[in-house]
Amino acid sequence: MVGLLIVACEIGFWLFILMGLTLRYVFKQKKWGAFFLVCTPVLDLILLAATYIDLRQGAVASVIHGLAAVYIGVSLAFGHQMVKWADARFAYRFAGGPKPKGKPKYGKERSVYEMVGWARHFISYVIGAGLLYGLTYLIQAPERTEALIQLVNTWGMILTIDFIISISYVIWPKKHPENITG
Template identity: 35%
Template sequence: MIVAGIVGAEVAFWVVLGLALATRYLLRRRRASTVLLWALPLVDLALLGFVVADLASGAEPTQSHALAASYLGFTVAFGRPLVRWADARFAHRFAGGPPVVKPAKGSAAYVRGLWVEWFRVVFAAGIAVVVLAFLALVVRQEPIPASLDQAGPNPLWSQMLTLGIVVTVWFLAGPAFTRRTVHAS
């Protein structure tokens, strides 16, 4: 049931975003488009409400609940850049906007982009950890585990460990070993 909520939130995000961009560029209704864009966080709030209601009604925490918390963290951290990304492409395709230019690999802008992206991952993981702790402590009254052995069996607490691994791998695969290429003139 929770997985369906996550999938529904993802679909709703893209539908609302698509409607907002179509309203802005095809119908030329900027104010209505802005209202639709401001509705995007409501999708996240609806998912959070759904998860809290499920756990409050007595459901045992599952990996799906933990995944929902992680999804919320990543949509909050990456939502705005994703909207900008889609807006630039939609404007180019349907409204004569400039083409999207990607920074050259190894350029200062490219390296900076990797670091910004990684900091967003850290922010997303932080948000997810706060949501997971909220779900574990407030809704389920789960005690804070004293060791990794105690955290492992609980899907909410073990997801926090998984997020730490995701942040580390993202760092190693992204900005850790990327260097700026100096071009000779």
């Protein structure tokens, strides 16, 4: 059940964003557009409540239950950025806004971009791991919540790999082809 709810929440997230941006730019209904954009975190609360209820009723935690916390962490840490990304493209396509900029490719700008991305990943990890530990504490059944702690550890390794990749852009910034001499 929780797996289907995660899929439904992800679809709902993008539908709320699409509805909000369509109302804002196509139908010029800024207040209604803002309403739908603000509603996206409600999906996170529904998902968290359903996960808790499922575990509280005796379900053995699985990676799927853990993904609910991962989804919430990522949604909270990256959600505003994703909405901003979609908003810029909608404004360009439907409201004559400026052409959206892509991610920087070279130098200090790319280094900063990569480290900000890692910082968001770290924030999502802190939120998600906190939720996973919180669920484990609330359920008070370590034999049923072991998968949640394993997910925290796996995600921690992924976060470490992401840091190594991100910091490499700081240590060895990619130079613009015009600036390479040789």
